[in-house]
Amino acid sequence: QKEVEQNSGPLSVPEGAIASLNCTYSDRGSQSFFWYRQYSGKSPELIMFIYSNGDKEDGRFTAQLNKASQYVSLLIRDSQPSDSATYLCAVNIIVGSQGNLIFGKGTKLSVKP
Amino acid sequence: DTAVSQTPKYLVTQMGNDKSIKCEQNLGHDTMYWYKQDSKKFLKIMFSYNNKELIINETVPNRFSPKSPDKAHLNLHINSLELGDSAVYFCASSPILGGLAGVPYEQYFGPGTRLTVT
Numbered sequence A: 001q002k003e004v005e006q007n008s009g010p011l012s013v014p015e016g017a018i019a020s021l022n023c024t025y026s027d028r029g030s031q032s033f034f035w036y037r038q039y040s041g042k043s044p045e046l047i048m049f050i051y052s053n054g055d056k057e058d059g060r061f062t063a064q065l066n067k068a069s070q071y072v073s074l075l076i077r078d079s080q081p082s083d084s085a086t087y088l089c090a091v092n093i094i095v096g097s098q099g100n101l102i103f104g105k106g107t108k109l110s111v112k113p
Numbered sequence B: 001d002t003a004v005s006q007t008p009k010y011l012v013t014q015m016g017n018d019k020s021i022k023c024e025q026n027l028g029h030d031t032m033y034w035y036k037q038d039s040k041k042f043l044k045i046m047f048s049y050n051n052k053e054l055i056i057n058e059t060v061p062n063r064f065s066p067k068s069p070d071k072a073h074l075n076l077h078i079n080s081l082e083l084g085d086s087a088v089y090f091c092a093s094s095p096i097l098g099g100l101a102g103v104p105y106e107q108y109f110g111p112g113t114r115l116t117v118t
Helices: none
Strands: A004-006 A011-014 A019-025 A033-038 A045-050 A054-058 A061-066 A071-076 A085-095 A098-103 A107-112 B004-007 B010-013 B019-025 B031-037 B043-050 B053-057 B064-070 B073-078 B087-094 B113-117
Touching: A004 A085, A011 A019, A019 A033, A019 A085, A019 A107, A033 A061, A045 A054, A045 A061, A045 A071, A071 A085, A098 B043, B004 B087, B010 B019, B019 B031, B019 B087, B019 B113, B031 B073, B043 B064, B043 B073, B053 B064, B073 B087
Parallel strands: A011 A107, B010 B113
Antiparallel strands: A004 A019, A019 A071, A033 A045, A033 A085, A054 A061, A061 A071, A085 A098, A085 A107, B004 B019, B019 B073, B031 B043, B031 B087, B043 B053, B064 B073, B087 B113
């Protein structure tokens, strides 16, 4: 059973702080990793993807990937109340020649003004 | 112009009924998906279609039948609805089938259909 694990939270950080969201995955063959943000009552929205070890930065967001440890994280700098949402980690699992996204259960982030 | 649209947005029905949810994407993508998100917010894939062909059918009861008349549409028909079918159903699309190792592909989600079975 391919799994993606996230701490469900809630993770509470003060406005302006760095929020750190973590995700581990079980399939060592996974190649692509995604972070989605989902506001309450809304659909998931892609924030970032990463497929190489190391860091990838996009504005206030930094994704970090460590394939040896099967670990991917998302850092949000200068957190804003508008960042309050559930963050879903997704991993591309390949079975044969087909790929499929497996989602974690999400971490709920709350940014306090 | 909405990229991935679903209808209806809300669906309330009784046990035993049959219902359909429609999905359309205007992104020109080849691959479309149906996901179920339960009350605990766990998002799980049900089906994926590539260019009208069924690719993935996770362990979903036979009461669920997807239909893709063309690559821009993927509808979901549910027979004999049960209480446990209550959830939010999301349609999604992606430009390619994610089977190429190392090639990231993003999925774009529709707004969701909240199904309540009473």
